[in-house]
Amino acid sequence: xxxxxxxxxxxxxxxxxxxxxxxxxxxxxxxxxxxxxxxxxxxxxxxxxxxxxxxxxxxxxxxxxxxxxxxxxxxxxxxxxxxxxxxxxxxxxxxxxxxxxxxxxxxxxxxxxxxxxxxxxxxxxxxxxxxxxxxxxxxxxxxxxxxxxxxxxxxxxxxxxxxxxxxxxxxxxxxxxxxxx
Ligand SMILES: Nc1ncnc2c1ncn2[C@@H]1O[C@H](COP(=O)(O)OP(=O)(O)OP(=O)(O)O)[C@@H](O)[C@H]1O
Ligand SMILES: [Mg+2]
Numbered sequence: 574x575x576x577x578x579x580x581x582x583x584x585x586x587x588x589x590x591x592x593x594x595x596x597x598x599x600x601x602x603x604x605x606x607x608x609x610x611x612x613x614x615x616x617x618x619x620x621x622x623x624x625x626x627x628x629x630x631x632x633x634x635x636x637x638x639x640x641x642x643x644x645x646x647x648x649x650x651x652x653x654x655x656x657x658x659x660x661x662x663x664x665x666x667x668x669x670x671x672x673x674x675x676x677x678x679x680x681x682x683x684x685x686x687x688x689x690x691x692x693x694x695x696x697x698x699x700x701x702x703x704x705x706x707x708x709x710x711x712x713x714x715x716x717x718x719x720x721x722x723x724x725x726x727x728x729x730x731x732x733x734x735x736x737x738x739x740x741x742x743x744x745x746x747x748x749x750x751x752x753x754x
Contacts, residue, residue, distance in 0.1 A: 575606055577646040578746055579639075579671055583658045583716060584679030585708040587691045589725040589733065593679065594655035596734045604750065606651050611638050613656030626705045632663045639667030646671060651747075659707050661714040675746055677737060678719040683708060685726040720744060 580597070582590035591612055598608045613634070617624065620637055624630040635658050642652035658664050668674045686708070687695045698706035705711040721740045723733045742749045 575649065575747070576673065577607075577649045577651060578673035578675060579642040579646045579652045579654065579667075580741075580746075581642070581658070581664070581667070581674065581676045582653070582655045582679055583664060583676065583719075584725075585659075585681065585683075585686060585713050586657060586694060586706075587686045587689050588679040588681040589723070589730060590655035590657075590679050592730050593677070593723065593733055593737065594653045596730060597737055598653055600734065600738065601651055601747070604747070606747070607649060608651045608653060609645050610653045610655065611641060613638070613654075613658075616656070626711070628660065631658075632660060635660070635663045635667060639663075639670065642667070643670050646673065657707050657713070659711065659713045661716065664716065673746065675721070675741065675744070676716055676719040678716045678722045679725055679733075680715070680722055681725045 582594055584590055594610050594612065598610050601608045616634065616638055621634045624634050635656060638654050638656055642654055645652040664676065668676065690696055694703060694706060695709065697703045698709040707713050721737060723736065725733060741747045
């Protein structure tokens with residue numbers, strides 16, 4: 574059985590966390606790993622139902638996701654978290670509970686995020702209709718020392734996926750595939 578770990582995506586809304594989480598999950602499953610994706614949006618509909626977007630509630634949400642990731646990771650699963658997780662301190666707290674943790678910072682310029690506006694939330698936030706929206710009216714604290722930074726403004730999702738797999742291999746989280754894409 575291969576060793577489990579947590580792959581933690583952090584970044585602002587629309588940066589590409591869910592997109593990359595699902596792409597890498599598919600690839601890792603195809604390579605024979607056991608994988609679970611914990612997506613912030615989905616977690617907020619059950620495990621964290623009722624929590625809001627205050628700092629306290631956001632931190633609670635992240636602690637819960639981190640707790641479940643650790644349970645999975647120590648049982649040989651690759652646990653993939655895709656949640657904005659805007660606060661550095663609680664991300665580092667989750668990291669400290671793990672034996673193996675890979676933080677992938679999905680970086681994207683605000684201009685590009687507003688242009689994408691996948692969920693139509695930036696328009697509302699910029700118009701002042703949404704209070705406490707990360708990156709507009711609420712803080713986002715980028716990681717100081719992530720295992721990988723992905724620049725989703727300037728790469729396609731497939732390019733980002735390739736870089737991520739390379740980095741996971743180079744750092745020994747997964748074994749190298751014989752054939753290089
Ligand atoms: N390099 C890239 N990596 C990931 N997504 C990309 C990239 N380039 C463009 N995109 C596009 O950006 C969008 C990212 O949306 P996605 O739902 O994955 O964001 P998210 O970070 O999960 O946001 P949220 O926090 O709101 O759930 C998608 O439409 C995706 O196709
Ligand atoms: Mg998402």
